[in-house]
Amino acid sequence: MLRGFYTAASGMISQQRKTEMLVNNMANVNTPGFKGEQSSMRAFPELLLQRFDKQSVPTQKPLNMPFSPQIGGLNTGVYMQEAIPQFAQGDIRETELNTDFALIDGTMPINPETGRSGTIFFSVEHPNGGQRYTRNGNFTLDAAGYLTTMNGLYVLNPEGNRILLANEDFNMNRAGEIMVNDTVVGRIGVAYADNPELLIKEGEGLYRTVNGENLPNAFNAAGVEFEVRQRFLERSNVDASQTMTAMLTAYRAFEANQKVLQAYDRSMDKAVNEIGRVN
Template sequence: MFRGFYTVASGMLSQQRRTEMLTNNMSNANTPGFKADQSAMRAFPEMLLQRFEQQSIPTENNLRLPFNQMVGSINTGVYMQEAMPKFIQGDLRETNINTDVALVDINIPASAENGLPGTVFFTVREPGGDIRYSRNGNFTVDGQGFLTSASGMYILNDAGNPIQLSSDRFTISEDGQLTGENGETARLGIAFADNPQRLIKEGDGLYRTEDGAPLAAAFGAAGVQFTLQQGFVEGSNVDVSRTMTDMLTAYRAFEANQKVLQAYDKSMEKAANEVGRVG
Protein backbone atom coordinates (compact mmCIF):
# COMPACT_ATOMS: atom_id res chain seq x y z
CA MET A 1 0.00 0.00 0.00
CA PHE A 2 2.73 2.46 0.97
CA ARG A 3 4.57 1.53 -2.21
CA GLY A 4 1.54 2.75 -4.14
CA PHE A 5 1.69 6.07 -2.30
CA TYR A 6 5.29 6.59 -3.38
CA THR A 7 4.59 5.64 -6.99
CA VAL A 8 1.62 8.00 -7.29
CA ALA A 9 3.47 10.82 -5.53
CA SER A 10 6.42 10.52 -7.94
CA GLY A 11 3.98 10.73 -10.85
CA MET A 12 2.40 13.90 -9.45
CA LEU A 13 5.78 15.55 -8.83
CA SER A 14 7.04 14.74 -12.32
CA GLN A 15 3.89 16.12 -13.95
CA GLN A 16 4.12 19.25 -11.81
CA ARG A 17 7.72 19.81 -12.96
CA ARG A 18 6.69 19.24 -16.57
CA THR A 19 3.83 21.72 -16.24
CA GLU A 20 6.20 24.35 -14.81
CA MET A 21 8.61 23.81 -17.71
CA LEU A 22 5.82 24.13 -20.30
CA THR A 23 4.44 27.22 -18.56
CA ASN A 24 7.87 28.85 -18.78
CA ASN A 25 8.02 28.00 -22.48
CA MET A 26 4.60 29.54 -23.04
CA SER A 27 5.46 32.72 -21.15
CA ASN A 28 8.53 33.19 -23.38
CA ALA A 29 6.76 32.52 -26.67
CA ASN A 30 7.40 36.14 -27.72
CA THR A 31 10.91 36.49 -26.25
CA PRO A 32 13.50 37.01 -29.02
CA GLY A 33 15.98 34.16 -29.33
CA PHE A 34 14.32 32.03 -26.63
CA LYS A 35 14.90 28.27 -26.94
CA ALA A 36 12.10 26.07 -25.67
CA ASP A 37 12.92 23.43 -23.06
CA GLN A 38 12.05 19.80 -23.64
CA SER A 39 12.18 16.75 -21.40
CA ALA A 40 11.30 13.08 -21.19
CA MET A 41 9.72 10.97 -18.46
CA ARG A 42 11.76 8.04 -17.24
CA ALA A 43 11.15 5.30 -14.70
CA PHE A 44 13.35 4.98 -11.67
CA PRO A 45 15.59 1.88 -11.74
CA GLU A 46 13.69 -1.34 -11.03
CA MET A 47 14.36 -3.26 -7.83
CA LEU A 48 14.57 -7.04 -7.60
CA LEU A 49 12.62 -8.27 -4.58
CA GLN A 50 13.60 -11.34 -2.58
CA ARG A 51 12.04 -12.89 0.50
CA PHE A 52 14.35 -14.22 3.21
CA GLU A 53 13.03 -17.36 4.91
CA GLN A 54 14.26 -20.35 6.85
CA GLN A 55 13.65 -23.97 6.08
CA SER A 56 13.60 -26.68 8.74
CA ILE A 57 15.76 -29.76 8.20
CA PRO A 58 14.41 -32.91 9.85
CA THR A 59 17.44 -33.67 11.98
CA GLU A 60 17.97 -34.47 15.62
CA ASN A 61 18.74 -30.81 16.44
CA ASN A 62 15.98 -29.42 14.18
CA LEU A 63 18.45 -27.56 11.97
CA ARG A 64 17.05 -24.48 10.16
CA LEU A 65 18.79 -23.21 7.03
CA PRO A 66 18.19 -19.73 5.55
CA PHE A 67 17.27 -19.36 1.89
CA ASN A 68 16.08 -16.63 -0.48
CA GLN A 69 12.76 -16.81 -2.28
CA MET A 70 12.67 -14.75 -5.48
CA VAL A 71 9.62 -12.46 -5.59
CA GLY A 72 10.26 -10.46 -8.79
CA SER A 73 11.06 -6.97 -9.98
CA ILE A 74 9.17 -3.82 -9.06
CA ASN A 75 9.18 -0.31 -10.50
CA THR A 76 9.85 2.51 -8.08
CA GLY A 77 8.06 5.38 -9.81
CA VAL A 78 8.72 7.97 -12.51
CA TYR A 79 10.71 11.19 -12.75
CA MET A 80 11.26 13.97 -15.25
CA GLN A 81 14.73 14.21 -16.67
CA GLU A 82 16.53 17.54 -16.66
CA ALA A 83 14.94 20.04 -19.04
CA MET A 84 17.15 20.59 -22.08
CA PRO A 85 16.79 23.47 -24.57
CA LYS A 86 15.86 22.71 -28.16
CA PHE A 87 18.36 24.59 -30.32
CA ILE A 88 16.50 24.94 -33.59
CA GLN A 89 16.23 28.17 -35.55
CA GLY A 90 13.33 30.42 -34.59
CA ASP A 91 11.36 32.41 -37.16
CA LEU A 92 12.83 35.74 -38.25
CA ARG A 93 10.75 38.82 -37.42
CA GLU A 94 11.40 42.04 -39.29
CA THR A 95 11.42 45.02 -36.95
CA ASN A 96 13.12 47.69 -39.12
CA ILE A 97 14.94 48.76 -35.95
CA ASN A 98 18.56 49.54 -36.69
CA THR A 99 19.92 48.00 -33.48
CA ASP A 100 18.16 44.64 -33.94
CA VAL A 101 20.30 41.81 -35.32
CA ALA A 102 19.35 38.19 -36.01
CA LEU A 103 21.62 35.17 -36.36
CA VAL A 104 20.60 32.96 -39.28
CA ASP A 105 21.88 29.39 -39.34
CA ILE A 106 22.81 28.13 -42.80
CA ASN A 107 24.96 25.06 -42.26
CA ILE A 108 25.85 23.98 -38.74
CA PRO A 109 27.72 20.66 -38.43
CA ALA A 110 26.42 17.95 -36.13
CA SER A 111 28.20 17.14 -32.90
CA ALA A 112 30.17 13.91 -32.69
CA GLU A 113 28.82 13.44 -29.14
CA ASN A 114 25.10 13.28 -29.80
CA GLY A 115 24.63 13.71 -33.56
CA LEU A 116 22.69 16.97 -33.09
CA PRO A 117 23.64 20.23 -34.84
CA GLY A 118 25.62 22.79 -32.89
CA THR A 119 24.66 26.46 -32.79
CA VAL A 120 26.14 29.95 -32.85
CA PHE A 121 25.69 32.69 -30.24
CA PHE A 122 26.28 36.37 -29.61
CA THR A 123 28.95 36.86 -26.95
CA VAL A 124 27.97 39.16 -24.08
CA ARG A 125 29.60 40.24 -20.83
CA GLU A 126 27.83 40.66 -17.51
CA PRO A 127 28.54 43.68 -15.27
CA GLY A 128 30.68 41.41 -13.08
CA GLY A 129 32.86 40.49 -16.07
CA ASP A 130 31.58 36.97 -16.68
CA ILE A 131 31.09 35.86 -20.28
CA ARG A 132 27.69 34.61 -21.38
CA TYR A 133 26.12 33.59 -24.69
CA SER A 134 22.76 34.50 -26.17
CA ARG A 135 20.65 34.28 -29.32
CA ASN A 136 18.70 37.43 -28.43
CA GLY A 137 19.71 40.15 -30.89
CA ASN A 138 17.44 42.85 -29.45
CA PHE A 139 20.30 45.32 -28.90
CA THR A 140 20.48 48.97 -27.90
CA VAL A 141 23.12 51.67 -27.43
CA ASP A 142 23.54 52.96 -23.88
CA GLY A 143 24.32 56.50 -22.75
CA GLN A 144 28.06 55.94 -23.12
CA GLY A 145 27.73 54.63 -26.65
CA PHE A 146 28.28 50.96 -25.85
CA LEU A 147 26.29 48.35 -27.74
CA THR A 148 24.35 46.41 -25.10
CA SER A 149 21.69 43.74 -24.82
CA ALA A 150 18.15 44.51 -23.69
CA SER A 151 19.19 43.58 -20.14
CA GLY A 152 22.19 45.95 -20.19
CA MET A 153 25.04 43.53 -20.90
CA TYR A 154 27.89 44.54 -23.18
CA ILE A 155 27.94 43.01 -26.65
CA LEU A 156 31.51 41.90 -27.36
CA ASN A 157 33.51 42.05 -30.56
CA ASP A 158 35.66 39.24 -31.94
CA ALA A 159 38.53 40.37 -29.66
CA GLY A 160 36.38 40.04 -26.54
CA ASN A 161 35.96 43.78 -25.95
CA PRO A 162 32.80 45.94 -25.68
CA ILE A 163 31.76 47.76 -28.83
CA GLN A 164 31.55 51.55 -28.47
CA LEU A 165 29.83 53.70 -31.08
CA SER A 166 29.11 57.37 -31.59
CA SER A 167 25.40 56.77 -32.23
CA ASP A 168 22.86 54.05 -32.94
CA ARG A 169 23.13 54.72 -36.67
CA PHE A 170 25.39 51.92 -37.82
CA THR A 171 25.33 49.09 -40.32
CA ILE A 172 26.10 45.39 -39.89
CA SER A 173 27.04 43.25 -42.87
CA GLU A 174 26.08 39.59 -43.25
CA ASP A 175 29.51 38.54 -42.02
CA GLY A 176 29.18 40.54 -38.79
CA GLN A 177 31.24 43.60 -39.78
CA LEU A 178 29.89 46.68 -37.97
CA THR A 179 30.48 50.19 -39.30
CA GLY A 180 29.48 53.24 -37.26
CA GLU A 181 28.24 56.61 -38.47
CA ASN A 182 31.64 58.22 -37.87
CA GLY A 183 33.70 55.39 -39.31
CA GLU A 184 34.01 53.17 -36.23
CA THR A 185 34.54 49.54 -37.18
CA ALA A 186 34.22 46.31 -35.27
CA ARG A 187 33.22 42.73 -35.86
CA LEU A 188 30.62 41.08 -33.69
CA GLY A 189 32.00 38.28 -31.53
CA ILE A 190 30.05 35.22 -32.62
CA ALA A 191 30.78 32.00 -30.74
CA PHE A 192 30.21 28.42 -31.87
CA ALA A 193 29.06 25.60 -29.57
CA ASP A 194 29.69 22.17 -31.04
CA ASN A 195 27.40 20.59 -28.44
CA PRO A 196 25.12 23.29 -26.97
CA GLN A 197 23.43 20.71 -24.73
CA ARG A 198 26.51 20.89 -22.50
CA LEU A 199 25.88 24.58 -21.85
CA ILE A 200 24.16 25.65 -18.63
CA LYS A 201 21.00 27.68 -19.16
CA GLU A 202 20.45 30.80 -17.08
CA GLY A 203 17.73 33.46 -17.02
CA ASP A 204 17.15 36.07 -19.74
CA GLY A 205 18.06 33.58 -22.48
CA LEU A 206 21.70 33.39 -21.37
CA TYR A 207 24.00 30.37 -21.42
CA ARG A 208 27.41 29.66 -19.93
CA THR A 209 29.95 26.89 -20.23
CA GLU A 210 30.33 24.30 -17.49
CA ASP A 211 33.94 25.16 -16.69
CA GLY A 212 33.84 28.86 -17.57
CA ALA A 213 36.11 28.37 -20.59
CA PRO A 214 35.16 30.50 -23.62
CA LEU A 215 33.55 28.95 -26.66
CA ALA A 216 35.42 28.83 -29.95
CA ALA A 217 34.94 31.64 -32.48
CA ALA A 218 32.34 30.86 -35.14
CA PHE A 219 34.10 32.80 -37.89
CA GLY A 220 36.45 30.40 -39.62
CA ALA A 221 35.18 27.30 -37.79
CA ALA A 222 35.17 24.25 -40.04
CA GLY A 223 31.82 23.71 -41.76
CA VAL A 224 30.03 26.51 -39.87
CA GLN A 225 28.00 28.80 -42.11
CA PHE A 226 25.69 31.55 -40.89
CA THR A 227 24.74 35.14 -41.64
CA LEU A 228 23.52 38.16 -39.68
CA GLN A 229 20.44 40.17 -40.62
CA GLN A 230 20.14 43.74 -39.40
CA GLY A 231 16.65 45.04 -38.70
CA PHE A 232 15.45 41.53 -37.76
CA VAL A 233 15.25 39.51 -34.54
CA GLU A 234 15.06 35.76 -34.18
CA GLY A 235 11.79 34.81 -32.58
CA SER A 236 11.23 32.12 -30.00
CA ASN A 237 11.08 28.53 -31.27
CA VAL A 238 8.17 27.71 -28.94
CA ASP A 239 5.34 25.88 -30.72
CA VAL A 240 2.39 27.49 -28.92
CA SER A 241 -0.32 25.03 -30.02
CA ARG A 242 1.84 21.99 -29.19
CA THR A 243 2.79 23.48 -25.84
CA MET A 244 -0.87 24.08 -24.94
CA THR A 245 -1.70 20.47 -25.81
CA ASP A 246 1.21 19.17 -23.74
CA MET A 247 0.14 21.34 -20.79
CA LEU A 248 -3.38 19.89 -20.87
CA THR A 249 -1.98 16.37 -21.07
CA ALA A 250 0.32 16.98 -18.10
CA TYR A 251 -2.52 18.51 -16.08
CA ARG A 252 -4.84 15.55 -16.75
CA ALA A 253 -2.08 13.10 -15.83
CA PHE A 254 -1.60 15.02 -12.56
CA GLU A 255 -5.33 14.83 -11.85
CA ALA A 256 -5.40 11.08 -12.55
CA ASN A 257 -2.56 10.49 -10.10
CA GLN A 258 -4.30 12.72 -7.58
CA LYS A 259 -7.48 10.59 -7.75
CA VAL A 260 -5.47 7.41 -7.24
CA LEU A 261 -3.78 9.01 -4.22
CA GLN A 262 -7.19 9.91 -2.77
CA ALA A 263 -8.32 6.30 -3.26
CA TYR A 264 -5.23 5.03 -1.42
CA ASP A 265 -5.90 7.51 1.37
CA LYS A 266 -9.50 6.30 1.81
CA SER A 267 -8.33 2.69 1.84
CA MET A 268 -5.77 3.43 4.54
CA GLU A 269 -8.37 5.31 6.57
CA LYS A 270 -10.76 2.40 6.34
CA ALA A 271 -8.06 -0.08 7.28
CA ALA A 272 -7.08 2.00 10.31
CA ASN A 273 -10.62 2.61 11.55
CA GLU A 274 -12.57 -0.53 10.63
CA VAL A 275 -10.31 -3.54 10.12
CA GLY A 276 -10.04 -5.46 13.37
CA ARG A 277 -12.98 -3.69 15.01
CA VAL A 278 -14.76 -5.94 17.46
CA GLY A 279 -18.48 -5.97 16.84
Protein backbone atom coordinates in the same frame (compact mmCIF):
# COMPACT_ATOMS: atom_id res chain seq x y z
CA MET B 1 0.55 -0.04 0.45
CA LEU B 2 2.97 2.60 1.74
CA ARG B 3 5.14 2.06 -1.31
CA GLY B 4 2.13 2.92 -3.45
CA PHE B 5 1.97 6.33 -1.75
CA TYR B 6 5.57 7.05 -2.75
CA THR B 7 5.05 5.84 -6.33
CA ALA B 8 1.95 7.98 -6.88
CA ALA B 9 3.55 11.00 -5.18
CA SER B 10 6.64 10.75 -7.39
CA GLY B 11 4.39 10.79 -10.45
CA MET B 12 2.64 13.92 -9.20
CA ILE B 13 5.93 15.71 -8.46
CA SER B 14 7.42 14.88 -11.85
CA GLN B 15 4.31 16.10 -13.69
CA GLN B 16 4.24 19.26 -11.60
CA ARG B 17 7.85 20.05 -12.55
CA LYS B 18 7.09 19.30 -16.19
CA THR B 19 4.11 21.66 -16.06
CA GLU B 20 6.28 24.42 -14.55
CA MET B 21 8.77 23.97 -17.40
CA LEU B 22 5.99 24.14 -20.00
CA VAL B 23 4.49 27.24 -18.36
CA ASN B 24 7.89 28.92 -18.61
CA ASN B 25 8.03 27.98 -22.31
CA MET B 26 4.58 29.44 -22.87
CA ALA B 27 5.43 32.63 -20.97
CA ASN B 28 8.40 33.22 -23.32
CA VAL B 29 6.64 32.41 -26.57
CA ASN B 30 7.16 36.05 -27.66
CA THR B 31 10.67 36.50 -26.20
CA PRO B 32 13.23 37.03 -29.01
CA GLY B 33 15.75 34.20 -29.30
CA PHE B 34 14.20 32.13 -26.51
CA LYS B 35 14.86 28.40 -26.74
CA GLY B 36 12.15 26.15 -25.37
CA GLU B 37 12.97 23.27 -23.05
CA GLN B 38 11.95 19.62 -23.24
CA SER B 39 11.69 17.38 -20.20
CA SER B 40 13.48 14.07 -19.79
CA MET B 41 11.54 11.59 -17.64
CA ARG B 42 13.19 8.57 -16.06
CA ALA B 43 11.90 5.74 -13.89
CA PHE B 44 13.51 4.73 -10.63
CA PRO B 45 15.12 1.24 -10.67
CA GLU B 46 12.59 -1.57 -10.53
CA LEU B 47 12.49 -4.08 -7.70
CA LEU B 48 12.23 -7.83 -8.21
CA LEU B 49 9.72 -9.30 -5.73
CA GLN B 50 10.03 -12.79 -4.32
CA ARG B 51 7.75 -14.68 -1.98
CA PHE B 52 9.26 -16.51 0.98
CA ASP B 53 7.77 -20.00 1.12
CA LYS B 54 8.69 -23.59 1.88
CA GLN B 55 8.21 -26.81 0.00
CA SER B 56 7.77 -30.27 1.47
CA VAL B 57 10.08 -32.99 0.21
CA PRO B 58 8.56 -36.53 0.31
CA THR B 59 11.08 -38.40 2.43
CA GLN B 60 10.84 -40.90 5.26
CA LYS B 61 11.05 -37.98 7.65
CA PRO B 62 9.12 -34.87 6.44
CA LEU B 63 11.58 -32.26 5.20
CA ASN B 64 10.68 -28.65 4.45
CA MET B 65 12.96 -26.84 2.01
CA PRO B 66 12.98 -23.01 1.74
CA PHE B 67 11.48 -21.86 -1.52
CA SER B 68 11.36 -18.32 -2.95
CA PRO B 69 9.32 -18.11 -6.15
CA GLN B 70 9.55 -14.88 -8.11
CA ILE B 71 6.42 -12.72 -8.17
CA GLY B 72 7.58 -10.13 -10.72
CA GLY B 73 8.91 -6.61 -10.99
CA LEU B 74 7.70 -3.57 -9.06
CA ASN B 75 8.05 -0.05 -10.44
CA THR B 76 9.12 2.43 -7.77
CA GLY B 77 8.11 5.68 -9.46
CA VAL B 78 9.32 8.27 -11.95
CA TYR B 79 11.17 11.59 -11.83
CA MET B 80 12.06 14.42 -14.21
CA GLN B 81 15.76 13.97 -14.79
CA GLU B 82 16.46 17.26 -16.56
CA ALA B 83 15.10 20.00 -18.80
CA ILE B 84 16.94 20.04 -22.13
CA PRO B 85 16.96 23.26 -24.21
CA GLN B 86 16.01 22.81 -27.87
CA PHE B 87 18.33 24.96 -29.98
CA ALA B 88 16.36 24.75 -33.22
CA GLN B 89 16.22 27.92 -35.33
CA GLY B 90 13.24 30.17 -34.56
CA ASP B 91 11.28 32.15 -37.13
CA ILE B 92 12.78 35.43 -38.34
CA ARG B 93 10.72 38.64 -38.33
CA GLU B 94 11.62 42.09 -39.60
CA THR B 95 11.67 45.01 -37.12
CA GLU B 96 13.26 47.83 -39.21
CA LEU B 97 15.39 48.81 -36.17
CA ASN B 98 19.12 49.23 -36.86
CA THR B 99 20.11 47.75 -33.48
CA ASP B 100 18.16 44.51 -33.96
CA PHE B 101 20.12 41.50 -35.24
CA ALA B 102 19.25 37.89 -35.97
CA LEU B 103 21.54 34.89 -36.39
CA ILE B 104 20.62 32.68 -39.35
CA ASP B 105 21.96 29.14 -38.96
CA GLY B 106 23.60 27.75 -42.05
CA THR B 107 25.82 24.69 -42.04
CA MET B 108 26.69 23.50 -38.54
CA PRO B 109 29.09 20.57 -37.98
CA ILE B 110 27.64 17.46 -36.35
CA ASN B 111 29.12 16.58 -32.99
CA PRO B 112 30.32 12.94 -33.25
CA GLU B 113 29.55 12.27 -29.57
CA THR B 114 25.97 13.58 -29.50
CA GLY B 115 25.03 13.24 -33.17
CA ARG B 116 23.62 16.78 -33.06
CA SER B 117 24.73 19.99 -34.71
CA GLY B 118 26.37 22.89 -32.89
CA THR B 119 24.86 26.33 -32.28
CA ILE B 120 26.00 29.95 -32.54
CA PHE B 121 25.39 32.80 -30.08
CA PHE B 122 25.99 36.50 -29.63
CA SER B 123 28.74 37.18 -27.06
CA VAL B 124 28.03 39.61 -24.21
CA GLU B 125 29.98 40.79 -21.17
CA HIS B 126 28.67 39.78 -17.76
CA PRO B 127 29.05 42.04 -14.68
CA ASN B 128 30.38 39.09 -12.64
CA GLY B 129 33.15 38.53 -15.14
CA GLY B 130 33.51 36.35 -18.20
CA GLN B 131 31.27 36.08 -21.20
CA ARG B 132 27.67 35.00 -21.55
CA TYR B 133 25.90 33.91 -24.70
CA THR B 134 22.46 34.68 -26.08
CA ARG B 135 20.36 34.33 -29.22
CA ASN B 136 18.39 37.45 -28.36
CA GLY B 137 19.64 40.15 -30.74
CA ASN B 138 17.32 42.87 -29.43
CA PHE B 139 20.11 45.38 -28.71
CA THR B 140 20.32 49.13 -28.13
CA LEU B 141 22.90 51.89 -27.60
CA ASP B 142 23.51 53.21 -24.09
CA ALA B 143 24.21 56.84 -23.19
CA ALA B 144 27.94 56.40 -23.91
CA GLY B 145 27.30 54.85 -27.33
CA TYR B 146 28.09 51.25 -26.46
CA LEU B 147 26.03 48.46 -28.00
CA THR B 148 24.22 46.66 -25.16
CA THR B 149 21.41 44.24 -24.51
CA MET B 150 18.11 45.55 -23.20
CA ASN B 151 19.17 44.65 -19.63
CA GLY B 152 22.45 46.58 -19.92
CA LEU B 153 25.02 43.90 -20.81
CA TYR B 154 27.72 45.01 -23.23
CA VAL B 155 27.78 43.28 -26.61
CA LEU B 156 31.30 42.16 -27.54
CA ASN B 157 33.29 41.94 -30.74
CA PRO B 158 35.28 38.81 -31.75
CA GLU B 159 38.24 40.01 -29.67
CA GLY B 160 36.08 40.27 -26.53
CA ASN B 161 35.97 44.09 -26.49
CA ARG B 162 32.94 46.36 -26.22
CA ILE B 163 31.48 47.85 -29.40
CA LEU B 164 31.40 51.67 -29.44
CA LEU B 165 29.28 53.47 -32.05
CA ALA B 166 28.63 57.15 -32.62
CA ASN B 167 24.90 56.67 -33.22
CA GLU B 168 22.38 54.24 -34.68
CA ASP B 169 23.12 55.37 -38.24
CA PHE B 170 25.15 52.32 -39.27
CA ASN B 171 24.75 49.19 -41.36
CA MET B 172 25.82 45.61 -40.86
CA ASN B 173 26.48 43.13 -43.63
CA ARG B 174 25.70 39.43 -43.41
CA ALA B 175 29.26 38.69 -42.29
CA GLY B 176 28.65 40.69 -39.11
CA GLU B 177 30.81 43.66 -40.13
CA ILE B 178 29.59 47.06 -38.89
CA MET B 179 29.93 49.83 -41.49
CA VAL B 180 29.57 53.58 -41.29
CA ASN B 181 29.63 55.41 -44.63
CA ASP B 182 30.77 52.19 -46.35
CA THR B 183 33.75 51.90 -43.96
CA VAL B 184 34.11 48.89 -41.67
CA VAL B 185 34.39 50.13 -38.09
CA GLY B 186 33.92 46.88 -36.21
CA ARG B 187 32.38 43.45 -36.11
CA ILE B 188 29.87 41.81 -33.82
CA GLY B 189 31.07 38.86 -31.81
CA VAL B 190 29.53 35.46 -32.55
CA ALA B 191 30.56 32.36 -30.57
CA TYR B 192 30.21 28.71 -31.56
CA ALA B 193 29.28 25.83 -29.23
CA ASP B 194 29.87 22.37 -30.70
CA ASN B 195 27.80 20.82 -27.88
CA PRO B 196 25.30 23.44 -26.66
CA GLU B 197 23.64 20.94 -24.29
CA LEU B 198 26.65 21.39 -21.97
CA LEU B 199 25.89 25.09 -21.54
CA ILE B 200 24.29 26.22 -18.29
CA LYS B 201 21.15 28.33 -18.54
CA GLU B 202 21.20 31.42 -16.31
CA GLY B 203 17.90 33.10 -17.15
CA GLU B 204 17.03 36.13 -19.27
CA GLY B 205 18.12 34.17 -22.34
CA LEU B 206 21.74 33.87 -21.18
CA TYR B 207 24.00 30.81 -21.21
CA ARG B 208 27.49 30.16 -19.86
CA THR B 209 30.04 27.39 -20.11
CA VAL B 210 30.56 24.91 -17.29
CA ASN B 211 34.21 25.78 -16.70
CA GLY B 212 33.87 29.51 -17.36
CA GLU B 213 36.05 29.42 -20.47
CA ASN B 214 35.01 31.44 -23.51
CA LEU B 215 33.53 29.71 -26.53
CA PRO B 216 35.55 29.86 -29.76
CA ASN B 217 34.98 32.53 -32.39
CA ALA B 218 32.35 31.29 -34.85
CA PHE B 219 33.89 33.25 -37.74
CA ASN B 220 37.04 31.12 -37.50
CA ALA B 221 35.37 27.78 -36.69
CA ALA B 222 35.89 25.16 -39.38
CA GLY B 223 32.75 24.13 -41.25
CA VAL B 224 30.51 26.74 -39.57
CA GLU B 225 28.40 28.81 -41.97
CA PHE B 226 25.86 31.42 -40.87
CA GLU B 227 24.56 34.92 -41.54
CA VAL B 228 23.84 37.96 -39.40
CA ARG B 229 20.75 39.91 -40.43
CA GLN B 230 20.33 43.53 -39.38
CA ARG B 231 16.82 44.89 -38.68
CA PHE B 232 15.57 41.37 -37.97
CA LEU B 233 14.96 39.37 -34.80
CA GLU B 234 14.79 35.64 -34.21
CA ARG B 235 11.53 34.68 -32.56
CA SER B 236 11.13 32.05 -29.87
CA ASN B 237 11.15 28.47 -31.18
CA VAL B 238 8.30 27.50 -28.82
CA ASP B 239 5.23 26.08 -30.57
CA ALA B 240 2.31 27.53 -28.59
CA SER B 241 -0.29 24.96 -29.68
CA GLN B 242 2.03 22.02 -29.08
CA THR B 243 3.00 23.40 -25.67
CA MET B 244 -0.66 23.82 -24.67
CA THR B 245 -1.35 20.20 -25.66
CA ALA B 246 1.64 19.03 -23.61
CA MET B 247 0.43 21.06 -20.62
CA LEU B 248 -3.01 19.42 -20.76
CA THR B 249 -1.40 15.98 -21.02
CA ALA B 250 0.82 16.69 -18.00
CA TYR B 251 -2.20 17.96 -16.04
CA ARG B 252 -4.18 14.80 -16.79
CA ALA B 253 -1.23 12.64 -15.73
CA PHE B 254 -0.96 14.65 -12.51
CA GLU B 255 -4.70 14.22 -11.90
CA ALA B 256 -4.51 10.46 -12.54
CA ASN B 257 -1.71 10.05 -9.97
CA GLN B 258 -3.69 12.21 -7.56
CA LYS B 259 -6.68 9.87 -7.82
CA VAL B 260 -4.43 6.86 -7.23
CA LEU B 261 -3.06 8.57 -4.12
CA GLN B 262 -6.60 9.27 -2.90
CA ALA B 263 -7.52 5.62 -3.47
CA TYR B 264 -4.54 4.50 -1.38
CA ASP B 265 -5.57 6.98 1.30
CA ARG B 266 -9.11 5.59 1.46
CA SER B 267 -7.75 2.03 1.64
CA MET B 268 -5.41 2.99 4.46
CA ASP B 269 -8.24 4.74 6.29
CA LYS B 270 -10.37 1.61 6.08
CA ALA B 271 -7.49 -0.63 7.19
CA VAL B 272 -6.79 1.53 10.24
CA ASN B 273 -10.30 2.48 11.34
CA GLU B 274 -12.34 -0.60 10.34
CA ILE B 275 -10.24 -3.73 9.79
CA GLY B 276 -7.88 -2.93 12.61
CA ARG B 277 -10.65 -2.05 15.08
CA VAL B 278 -10.70 -4.16 18.22
CA ASN B 279 -14.26 -5.08 19.27
